[in-house]
Amino acid sequence: VAALPASAHLARAEEVRDWLAAHSGDYLERLRALVRVRSVSADPAAGPGMRAAAELVAAELRDAGLPDCEVAETGGHPVVLAARRDAGQARPTILVYLHYDVQPEGELADWSVPPFEAVLRDGRLIGRGSADDKGPILMLCAALRGLAECGGDLPVNLIVLVDGEEENGSRSLPAFLDSRGDLDADLVAISDTSMLGIDRPSLVLATRGTAGLEVELRTLDHDVHSGKYGGAVANAAVVLAEVVAALHDENGRVAVPGFYDRVRPVDEATLAALAASDPPEQDWLREVGARGESGEQGLRVHQRVWTRPTLDVVGTWSGHTGPGMKTAIPAVATAKISCRLVADQDPDEIAGLVAAQLRRLAAGRAEISVRPSHGSRPVACAPDSPAAEAAVAAYEWGYGTRPVLIREGGSIPIAATLAERIAPVLFLGFGLHGQQEHAPDEWLSVRNFELAANALVMFLLSAADLPRARTAST
Amino acid sequence: VAALPASAHLARAEEVRDWLAAHSGDYLERLRALVRVRSVSADPAAGPGMRAAAELVAAELRDAGLPDCEVAETGGHPVVLAARRDAGQARPTILVYLHYDVQPEGELADWSVPPFEAVLRDGRLIGRGSADDKGPILMLCAALRGLAECGGDLPVNLIVLVDGEEENGSRSLPAFLDSRGDLDADLVAISDTSMLGIDRPSLVLATRGTAGLEVELRTLDHDVHSGKYGGAVANAAVVLAEVVAALHDENGRVAVPGFYDRVRPVDEATLAALAASDPPEQDWLREVGARGESGEQGLRVHQRVWTRPTLDVVGTWSGHTGPGMKTAIPAVATAKISCRLVADQDPDEIAGLVAAQLRRLAAGRAEISVRPSHGSRPVACAPDSPAAEAAVAAYEWGYGTRPVLIREGGSIPIAATLAERIAPVLFLGFGLHGQQEHAPDEWLSVRNFELAANALVMFLLSAADLPRARTAST
Numbered sequence: 001v002a003a004l005p006a007s008a009h010l011a012r013a014e015e016v017r018d019w020l021a022a023h024s025g026d027y028l029e030r031l032r033a034l035v036r037v038r039s040v041s042a043d044p045a046a047g048p049g050m051r052a053a054a055e056l057v058a059a060e061l062r063d064a065g066l067p068d069c070e071v072a073e074t075g076g077h078p079v080v081l082a083a084r085r086d087a088g089q090a091r092p093t094i095l096v097y098l099h100y101d102v103q104p105e106g107e108l109a110d111w112s113v114p115p116f117e118a119v120l121r122d123g124r125l126i127g128r129g130s131a132d133d134k135g136p137i138l139m140l141c142a143a144l145r146g147l148a149e150c151g152g153d154l155p156v157n158l159i160v161l162v163d164g165e166e167e168n169g170s171r172s173l174p175a176f177l178d179s180r181g182d183l184d185a186d187l188v189a190i191s192d193t194s195m196l197g198i199d200r201p202s203l204v205l206a207t208r209g210t211a212g213l214e215v216e217l218r219t220l221d222h223d224v225h226s227g228k229y230g231g232a233v234a235n236a237a238v239v240l241a242e243v244v245a246a247l248h249d250e251n252g253r254v255a256v257p258g259f260y261d262r263v264r265p266v267d268e269a270t271l272a273a274l275a276a277s278d279p280p281e282q283d284w285l286r287e288v289g290a291r292g293e294s295g296e297q298g299l300r301v302h303q304r305v306w307t308r309p310t311l312d313v314v315g316t317w318s319g320h321t322g323p324g325m326k327t328a329i330p331a332v333a334t335a336k337i338s339c340r341l342v343a344d345q346d347p348d349e350i351a352g353l354v355a356a357q358l359r360r361l362a363a364g365r366a367e368i369s370v371r372p373s374h375g376s377r378p379v380a381c382a383p384d385s386p387a388a389e390a391a392v393a394a395y396e397w398g399y400g401t402r403p404v405l406i407r408e409g410g411s412i413p414i415a416a417t418l419a420e421r422i423a424p425v426l427f428l429g430f431g432l433h434g435q436q437e438h439a440p441d442e443w444l445s446v447r448n449f450e451l452a453a454n455a456l457v458m459f460l461l462s463a464a465d466l467p468r469a470r471t472a473s474t
Numbered sequence: 475v476a477a478l479p480a481s482a483h484l485a486r487a488e489e490v491r492d493w494l495a496a497h498s499g500d501y502l503e504r505l506r507a508l509v510r511v512r513s514v515s516a517d518p519a520a521g522p523g524m525r526a527a528a529e530l531v532a533a534e535l536r537d538a539g540l541p542d543c544e545v546a547e548t549g550g551h552p553v554v555l556a557a558r559r560d561a562g563q564a565r566p567t568i569l570v571y572l573h574y575d576v577q578p579e580g581e582l583a584d585w586s587v588p589p590f591e592a593v594l595r596d597g598r599l600i601g602r603g604s605a606d607d608k609g610p611i612l613m614l615c616a617a618l619r620g621l622a623e624c625g626g627d628l629p630v631n632l633i634v635l636v637d638g639e640e641e642n643g644s645r646s647l648p649a650f651l652d653s654r655g656d657l658d659a660d661l662v663a664i665s666d667t668s669m670l671g672i673d674r675p676s677l678v679l680a681t682r683g684t685a686g687l688e689v690e691l692r693t694l695d696h697d698v699h700s701g702k703y704g705g706a707v708a709n710a711a712v713v714l715a716e717v718v719a720a721l722h723d724e725n726g727r728v729a730v731p732g733f734y735d736r737v738r739p740v741d742e743a744t745l746a747a748l749a750a751s752d753p754p755e756q757d758w759l760r761e762v763g764a765r766g767e768s769g770e771q772g773l774r775v776h777q778r779v780w781t782r783p784t785l786d787v788v789g790t791w792s793g794h795t796g797p798g799m800k801t802a803i804p805a806v807a808t809a810k811i812s813c814r815l816v817a818d819q820d821p822d823e824i825a826g827l828v829a830a831q832l833r834r835l836a837a838g839r840a841e842i843s844v845r846p847s848h849g850s851r852p853v854a855c856a857p858d859s860p861a862a863e864a865a866v867a868a869y870e871w872g873y874g875t876r877p878v879l880i881r882e883g884g885s886i887p888i889a890a891t892l893a894e895r896i897a898p899v900l901f902l903g904f905g906l907h908g909q910q911e912h913a914p915d916e917w918l919s920v921r922n923f924e925l926a927a928n929a930l931v932m933f934l935l936s937a938a939d940l941p942r943a944r945t946a947s948t
Binding site for chain 2: 207208210212214218219220221222224225226227228229230231232233234235237238240241242244245246247248281284285288289290291292293294295296301304305308310312313314315316317318319320321324325326327328329330331333334335336338340364365366367373374408409410411438
């Protein structure tokens with residue numbers, strides 16, 4: 001282990017832990033105040049809420065010991081950017097990424113409490129954004145304030161970047177990063193992932209990437225009467241079904257030439273560590289009411305979700321979709337295809353391979369137009385890196401249990417951008433499996449709030465000893 | 475030929491022809507007045523127009539020599555019912571079926587003229603319903619009035635039934651037929667089909683039936699995050715695509731066990747007659763911009779459309795169908811399936827066979843619920859029947875060309891009902907291929923209006939000599 005043993009920081013960490021035990025209730029109230037500000041980035045009417053949430057986050061960061069904090073303009077919603085670099089040149093700079101925007105609340109009728117009233121019930125704070133990602137913002141503020149109260153100095157140089165558009169594709173962030181030359185860091189810590197449970201703290205080592213395509217398949221100039229032409233002309237809905245059906249083989253593998261070429265095999269040690277995390281595979285399937293088996297044969301569920309790429313149709317339509325029947329043969333059928341990527345798969349390359357295969361499959365029967373729609377690279381953190389080892393020690397301190405190593409099947413598109421432009425990424429998340437992010441009744445565990453703050457304290461203390469790996473990004 | 479040669483009626487037919495030459499312009503104006511009444515049966519706001527159109531049709535039938543004519547109430551839009559039975563018991567009774575309701579006009583911007591102004595241009599009357607099916611109503615009125623003016627007596631006993639809901643599934647007609655015990659006839663003549671062209675008069679010998687199913691396939695309780703679950707659970711859109719793709723074999727045949735069991739082979743004489751009609755197969759495909767080959771291999775296009783059953787997906791949707799991407803795996807996928815039937819295929823039996831195959835294909839991966847949505851039996855008229863031979867002679871008289879024998883790939887659902895409850899059906903239609911029924915700029919040929927009226931006159935004269943085949947339907 002490259003980092004000094006956590007024992008070197010024990011005295012100060014214990015002091016902060018006592019402080020947090022006395023003050024985390026206060027920080028939970030601050031979090032409730034932030035949850036009450038509706039900051040739905042996808043809602044064009046949410047402008048005032050976005051601004052108010054950003055100002056509140058900036059005020060909290062200043063109060064936590066980062067006076068150099070601004071609400072910075074972007075092409076979209078503002079970013080909150082704070083920095084404090086007085087730990088000295090020998091100490092690394094950590095950029096912590098969070099976001100203050102939240103998912104749309106959806107149907108109010110699906111919630112058991114109003115989504116922006118930050119109701120406390122049974123040890124949980126229920127509200128949109130409580131877990132994703134406003135909780136981690138206040139966990140960090142509590143940890144920083146605790147360090148300030150107990151010893152004063154900040155052990156690392158710190159940049160805190162709080163996005164206002166994460167739930168809407170972080171659209172403005174790349175241009176914002178381009179416009180800033182002062183965001184050099186040695187490590188990016190993204191605090192927006194989940195653990196298997198409060199009693200099963202987990203370090204996420206990788207997220208999958210994405211590649212999306214919108215496909216339009218056409219067999220005719222226009223829809224035609226199914227009586228006059230039925231049997232004579234190709235039906236776009238049927239041809240698209242045949243094309244989609246041919247995208248997987250009988251073993252559940254994606255049947256697109258070249259699709260797996262850049263999927264590196266996962267090493268045995270990592271596979272063993274992932275299996276040792278004892279992922280609740282059957283729960284995953286039971287929770288969503290899966291009606292049957294699926295996926296690549298010969299692999300366990302967690303291997304398929306954490307280590308393998310996928311191809312899914314996430315939306316499709318053709319012909320008459322209203323009530324009743326319209327006996328017309330559809331001329332056009334549309335599909336939205338979304339892939340999850342791993343290892344060295346490249347979104348543009350995968351989109352190109354899928355598009356080429358779609359064209360081959362439809363040839364002679366239909367025209368196909370394909371438009372790439374989104375893409376992000378997979379991101380991974382080596383389990384034996386000093387940053388990962390510091391994180392393991394920090395989770396163990398915070399939760400009293402050595403964390404398991406897991407992966408995340410989802411994607412954090414901005415992670416790849418940050419990894420490419422700033423520094424290697426560490427996923428330093430404290431969400432809990434099942435806390436309903438993006439769904440009604442999203443919740444945050446009150447107990448987890450304090451444990452996570454303790455883990456953050458130990459991480460910041462340990463990170464002081466991380467080797468400086470900075471390469472100039474400007 | 476069982477009917478007397480047309481020559482027996484030549485003198486009177488020639489007299490009526492002269493009368494029609496002088497008066498068809500007047501009847502065209504009457505048709506324009508009827509087209510101007512917007513009688514869109516599918517539009518809940520069209521009530522007054524429906525009533526006005528029915529009254530106008532009744533007035534025309536009375537004027538044409540059928541004083542016993544009523545606008546009869548049904549559960550929906552009214553039916554116009556006229557009868558005149560003074561030709562004597564030795565003469566057959568012919569029930570002529572027409573409809574005064576029209577398709578919705580659709581987008582006004584797609585029309586080159588207002589759809590209900592009955593504009594005359596280049597020998598065409600352009601307007602919704604001009605061809606389908608208001609033209610044939612006035613053609614019949616002109617023919618009847620011509621016969622009344624030239625000789626006086628009506629050669630057959632006649633019932634005229636003008637539906638107000640044909641374009642909306644003739645929903646009220648079966649109950650209306652049940653409520654009437656006085657609709658006995660020897661032959662039903664349905665005047666609502668099309669010919670290959672004005673220079674290629676055609677007798678339609680059969681229409682296909684229909685069987686529809688609405689299918690809902692479910693793999694999960696609810697949509698799930700494609701990152702968290704992608705690779706682990708079955709995607710409803712993909713499973714439905716695989717199921718639909720398996721519904722046809724590599725030769726384009728419907729791959730549903732039992733589907734073809736009741737498809738009788740078409741006899742060689744009929745096949746030869748159909749081929750001799752020289753159907754414009756390549757035009758059919760060119761007109762609709764077909765991008766490639768399709769359908770059952772080894773059969774010509776007209777054979778596939780006129781003599782073979784089909785299975786089409788006429789609507790399908792799953793997952794996110796709005797703009798942009800939503801990376802969620804769909805739990806549910808839906809398809810509307812519509813079959814065309816021939817020969818002895820039964821709609822309920824076919825729907826059952828398709829549903830059973832869908833369940834087999836989805837077994838172990840998804841739940842499927844299937845709801846039959848519509849169905850009608852195929853209807854055929856023997857080419858060597860006396861009625862068909864009288865019709866051939868009548869078309870030849872009206873158009874000066876011996877008609878070809880064709881079939882119709884579409885369905886007239888009420889035809890099977892009338893065949894079952896009243897009498898065998900003859901398709902006595904005068905539409906022209908390409909006249910845009912159900913589409914913008916629907917048109918009727920002014921010249922065809924007069925030729926068709928002449929053919930109708932000869933048919934009514936010849937039909938006087940048809941054998942009485944009546945069986946009591948009450």
